[in-house]
Amino acid sequence: MIYRVSVLVAVTLFALIFIRLTGGYTERLALRALAEYYVSRAPLELGVSNIVTGILIAYRGFDTLGEVAVLFMVAASVGLLLRKDDAGFKEAEERRRRPASEIVMTGSQVLLPVILTFGAYVIVNGHLSAGGGFQGGAIVASGVMLLLLADPGARLNAAALSVIESLAGITYVAIGILGLILAGGFLDPRFLPPGEAGTFLSAGAIPLVSALLGIKVGAELSVIINRFGR
Amino acid sequence: MLQLLLLVVCAGILVSGLLAVCLNNLMAAMVSSGLAGLFASVSFLLLAAPDVAMAEAAIGSGLTTFIFIYAVRHAGRGEHEP
Numbered sequence: 001m002i003y004r005v006s007v008l009v010a011v012t013l014f015a016l017i018f019i020r021l022t023g024g025y026t027e028r029l030a031l032r033a034l035a036e037y038y039v040s041r042a043p044l045e046l047g048v049s050n051i052v053t054g055i056l057i058a059y060r061g062f063d064t065l066g067e068v069a070v071l072f073m074v075a076a077s078v079g080l081l082l083r084k085d086d087a088g089f090k091e092a093e094e095r096r097r098r099p100a101s102e103i104v105m106t107g108s109q110v111l112l113p114v115i116l117t118f119g120a121y122v123i124v125n126g127h128l129s130a131g132g133g134f135q136g137g138a139i140v141a142s143g144v145m146l147l148l149l150a151d152p153g154a155r156l157n158a159a160a161l162s163v164i165e166s167l168a169g170i171t172y173v174a175i176g177i178l179g180l181i182l183a184g185g186f187l188d189p190r191f192l193p194p195g196e197a198g199t200f201l202s203a204g205a206i207p208l209v210s211a212l213l214g215i216k217v218g219a220e221l222s223v224i225i226n227r228f229g230r
Numbered sequence: 231m232l233q234l235l236l237l238v239v240c241a242g243i244l245v246s247g248l249l250a251v252c253l254n255n256l257m258a259a260m261v262s263s264g265l266a267g268l269f270a271s272v273s274f275l276l277l278a279a280p281d282v283a284m285a286e287a288a289i290g291s292g293l294t295t296f297i298f299i300y301a302v303r304h305a306g307r308g309e310h311e312p
Contacts, residue, residue, distance in 0.1 A: 052281045122284065130280035138288035145296045221293065228300040 047194035048203040053132040057209050061187030065172065067134075068216055072169070075220045079158075082227045100150050108150035115143035123214030127203040133213025140214070141221030148225060156226040165219035168212045175205055175212070236276050242269040260298045267291030 031039060038055055048054035056064050100108075119139035126132030147154055175187070182191035189209060195202035243266050250263035267290035274283035 050281075131284055132281065135281060135284040135288065138285055138293070142288050142292040145293060149296065225293065225296065228297050 046189065046203055046206065047196075048127045048206055049198050050127055050129060050132070052130075053126045053206065053210065054203070056132060056134070057126075057206050057213070058187070058189050061176065061189075061209070064134075064213065065176065065187065068169070068172070068213065068220075071217065071220045072165070075223050078224050078227050100152070104150050108146050112143055112147055115146065116140060119143060119214070119218065123211055124207060125200075126210040126214075127206045128198065128200070133210040134217050136210075136214040137217025137219075138221060140218035141225060144218075144222040145225050156222060158223055158226055161219045161223050161226075165216055165223070168216040168219070172209065172212045172216065175209055179205070232276060236273060239269050239273045239276065242266075243273065256302050257299075260295055260302065263298070264291040264295035267294065 030036075038051060038059065042048055042051045042054040042059075046054045046058050048058075119136045121136075122131035122139055123133055123136030126136070144156065148156075175189075177186070179188035179191055180186045184190065187209075189203065189205035192204040192208075194204050201207070246262045246265040246269060250259045250266060253259040253262060267286060270290065271283045271286035274280075274286055
């Protein structure tokens, strides 16, 4: 009874909040001042074609660094909380598992390279088209997820992944400091030449940061998935 | 046309969300909640936010469902008790 009443109260509260939100909604026909600034200045200042990536990596670069740091802490705490005393438990687990069927194995082997290539494409083209480091890293991690789902016995080399991830993080901060010394501020990507907008080698250090971000996010999410997959 | 499509997609989010709560089979409920994430990512795409749509499709409907599946596997496949 109490359970049902509390559920009802919670749902009513949410409904009230959403009614208030949607009631006062009118569609904006012009951009807000801040958005206007970004849309007009980002292509000129940074040379990015995809303004969202420009905002994420240049104007809000420090926020992105914090986001990745949060993800790192999540990965570390998942590793700490889900630590298993290995040997005996693992053996029992291995015996309990059935090997996946031929169709699933072959399908995952066909799909995995395609997914990973698409992830890499999204990562390195972040400054040109939709996507970027974070999205591409998540796609790479979903490829790893497919691998672990199709073959429950597969194990990732978590130690190598954490080394790669730490190196990417250190390089990210080093690029930020380079921006502080050579350009306008911490994580300012303009210390490399902006190049011609729309070409692959353009937008200063944004593709570099995007690639590092993709490696870092992909490695972190893969480590988390690997932990859960045990 | 776009608005109609958006309405259909939003109805999809609602229905799959409701199914995720109401279904008794935990596996079906998890797939349904993943479906809600997928519909949400389609709606982001229709609202011209492909970057967010990509992240939502990969994380919201992919990785979250995976983690739920493993949580259920570890906790035992119990039926939901009201």
